[in-house]
Amino acid sequence: MRYLGSSRKIKAKEAAASPAELIAQPLSASITENLDTLKKLLQGCSDAVLKEFRFGPAPTTGYLIYFDGLADRKEIEDNLLRTLLLELNMIPKDGTALLEGPEMFASLQNRILTLAELKSLESIEEVCHHIASGDCVILIDGWSKGLVAGTRSWEGRKVASPENEIVIFGPKEGFTETIRFNTALLRRRLKSTSFKIESMVLGRISKTDVVVCYIENIAPPGLVEEVKKRLSKIDIDAVLDTGYISEIIADNRWTIFNQMEYTEKPDRVCGSLLEGRLAIMVDGSPMVLVLPISFPQYIVSPEDYYLHFIPASLYRLLRLVAFMMALTLPSLYVAIITYHHEMIPTPLLLTIAATRQGVPFPAFVEALILDLTFELLREAGLRLPRAVGPAVSIVGALIIGDAAVRAGLVSTPMVVIIAFTGIASFVTPSYNAGTVIRIARFGFLFAAGALGFLGITIALILMGLRMVSLTSFGMPYMAPIAPFNLQQMGDIIIRRPWFKNRERPFIEGMKNQVRQSVPSEDGGVKKQ
Amino acid sequence: MKRLAAAALLILILLQPGCGSIEINQASVPIGMALDYQAGQIHLAVQMANPTSPEQSGGQGPRFFILTSTGRTMIEATRNIMLSFPRRPLWSQAGLYIFGEDFARSDMDMFADGVTRSRFIRKNIPIVVAHGATAEEVINVKPLIEPYTSTAIRDLLQTQESQLGIYTPVTMIEFVDRLSAPGVEPVLPMITIDRSSEKEKLLLDGMAVFKDRKMIGSLNEPESRGYRLLSPKMIQGGLFLIRSPQDENGWITLELSRSQAKITPLLEGSQITMQIELKAEGNFYEQTGTGELFSLPVFAQLNALASQELEQEIRQCIGQAQTLNSDFLGWGQIIQASHPQPWKELEPVWDQVFPNIQADVKVDFKIRRSYLTDTSFTFRE
Secondary structure (H helix, E strand, C coil): CHHHHHHHHHHHHHHHCCHHHHHCCECCCCHHHHHHHHHHHCCCCCCEEEEEEEECCCCEEEEEEEECCCECHHHHHHHHHHHHHHHHHHCCCHHHHCCCHHHHHHHHHHHHCCCCCEEEECEHHHHHHHHHHCCEEEEECCCCCEEEECCECCCCCCCCCCCCCCCCCCCCCCCCCCHHHHHHHHHHHCCCCCEEEEEEEECCCCCEEEEEEEECCCCCHHHHHHHHHHHHCCCCCCCCCHHHHHHHHCCCCCCCCCCCEEECCHHHHHHHHHCCCEEEEECCCCCEEEECCCHHHHHCCHHHHCCCHHHHHHHHHHHHHHHHHHHHHHHHHHHHHHCCHHHCCHHHHHHHHHHHCCCCCCHHHHHHHHHHHHHHHHHHHHHCCCCCHHHHHHHHHHHHHHHHHHCCCCCHHHHHHHHHHHHHHCCCCCHHHHHHHHHHHHHHHHHHHHHCHHHHHHHHHHHHHHHHHCEECCEECCCCCCCCCHHHHCCCCCCCCHHHCCECCCCCCCCCCECCCCHHHHCCCCCC | CHHHHHHHHHHHHHHCCCCCCCCHHHEECEEEEEEEEECCEEEEEEEEECCCCHHHCCCCCCCEEEEEEEECCHHHHHHHHHHCCCCEECHHHCCCEEECHHHHHCCHHHCHHHHHHCCCCCCCCEEEEECCCCHHHHHHCCCCCCCCHHHHHHHHHHHHHHHCCCCCCCEHHHHHHHHHCCCCCCEEEEEEEECCCCCCEEEEEEEEEEECCEEEEEECHHHHHHHHHCCCCCEECCEEEEECCCCCCCEEEEEEEEEEEEEEEEEECCEEEEEEEEEEEEEEEEECCCCCCCCHHHHHHHHHHHHHHHHHHHHHHHHHHHHHCCCCCCHHHHHHHHCHHHHHHHHHHHHHHHHHCEEEEEEEEEEEECCCCCCCCCCCC
């Protein structure tokens, strides 16, 4: 009851001036009034720093406001306090003269303070936004304006090679959690003004910076508009990762097929941008969304474009085979040994029959158990602390597998099949595609257990139908297989050599398709 | 609610194994089938594999066992196995059919319909006729090296064809086709048990000739060679001997590398002549006796002798076909293909026409290579 009472009291207090009303106020000329409002808003924010200081000939009161840990304290001390309190006084006449009269505020901003990023602001809301972003705000008595100094600096992860997208060839840098670093990584690769990074803020509480990257005369303008429109419609309290956005802005939401690709590699994003795609970055997440994407592109690894085209093409074919294997191998095996015995050569059948003697479960159940076990081990391996990880994989892979076979719970060929499937499922370079495989595999398994090859065929048809019915920002999900496009198939099944790769893959609305030999069309300058 | 019910139903359907599903550990693997016919009953002997895992392989225990049953029809006999055997056989794995000679000599209507109708019987497997023993006895013989009789006989037929070139393997589908197609009769390789040594072993021996749904006779070794040479298909591999032109006690071994027969019928009034042109190539493999054979005139001589030998085999085969009055050479079919109109008149009287057909055989054999040496072996004087 006491708590209820106290909460009522708080409510009563809030009724006087709710935070929403407080924050909407403009800055007043009186520093005490401004300070009052800010103190109310910052109540309970123990990391907020409000520092009073006096400067100038007839000492003027100023306040420095920032969040500790977000702002660079050394920079504040060196370039703000030191300038105002010490160095200004060393210039006997001019220095103090600058701080007199109606020009005082403009002088402060343009002539005195030695910071690269200085802006004036006029509302409490702006003050709050900037200090929360790590800037430092200076309020000066007698002025209904404040100065904001760009002092953002916090400890972040260094640029390192991404752990989830490992490549042998090519750049090894990966995105970090800080959006400015990330945009810089891109800008360093695309040193052109036609590479645009449009910014917006999403999230009522988180006020997360979200940027849309594209190359102006390559990305279809309609697509850029559509993405920005969909982003602006998002009204959510916080955006903590690109995953939030990708689910909300997808064309088809109720499906396991992800219509956007995540990546942590700047070179991969640049490659996509140059193909006319867009990238969405969110502050605080190293995962960058690339869109639109079609399913066949999931077998493409960024590395392909750095390798010689012949091995790269062969690797792609291998990945294609691995993809099909990861999807259907357990179901094919179950179908063959429960329905289509005539497909097995007799000696192999006898071997399988011998290993299955005394196994109590039907092949379908056996496959289901083992496949689930595999997923279990895989998930456990992801979550476990690094020190325990190897122990689990050893226990899982060797001991459980071997013991299960010895105990007669499962047969050896099934263990081989599931292990094979597991390895094949790691070949796909995209984690998204891997998820699809893992989920769909169980569907195929059920279909094979119920109807054999007929079931697998039905499941394949259903999956195909679902996939061709999807779009990613208007682009058909199975392009270029359906609708078929031979020119683009040359860069899906195999990797087209660079000297033949004259055109970009076509995205609806794209005007500029030529990537080689006609630089004027590319927005570049033709060399004389 | 409806959706939930539909989903539940779907899951129940999916969990229900469909018809036709057989778990392998509830099934057995038949390897070969032997069919005998005694006193109006079909005797079936099935060679069943003893599944052995690779870990426990070794010489221990027999790799197969024999199950027998009888029935009035073949399919009934196969089902009668179930009276004594608890596991369902996967008939599609049976890789060999052996007919007892008594079975082959009775009517093939016991066999042809059931075999073409059943989806469990493989059509690309060899069939042989047991000779001098019942089919059951043959299938009881433990083959050399190979664990199962079916693989043993299949490989036996294939390797002897490419290495020796005597008997032609016949598959189930060829046999059944020839039973139904007009103008051609089936032949099957024959197998017997060699009891000369203590350990019984399988031995290929002759070919069984069929006519009008039953076996009526057999071909011996040269006739079988002739049959193989008369095949319209290109044949590869084989070995044959001729007498040396320079040493009357010497033999020359020639290897047949390829041979192609071209058979064209010539219809002149009531006289039918089959023009047979055989183009063959071979390699000089060995000579016994003395004499330098490697000169152009001698080679021409050798070619002529070899052609003569091949022609002899072909003539023997044709002679046997006409004696038995069984058109297993498929001449009727050849005439039907090239002269469809006359064939319509010939077909009803083919039995009278066939033994009187003239054969005009031309063989052109050429020696191509002589392997590692290009002279005859010279002994120290």
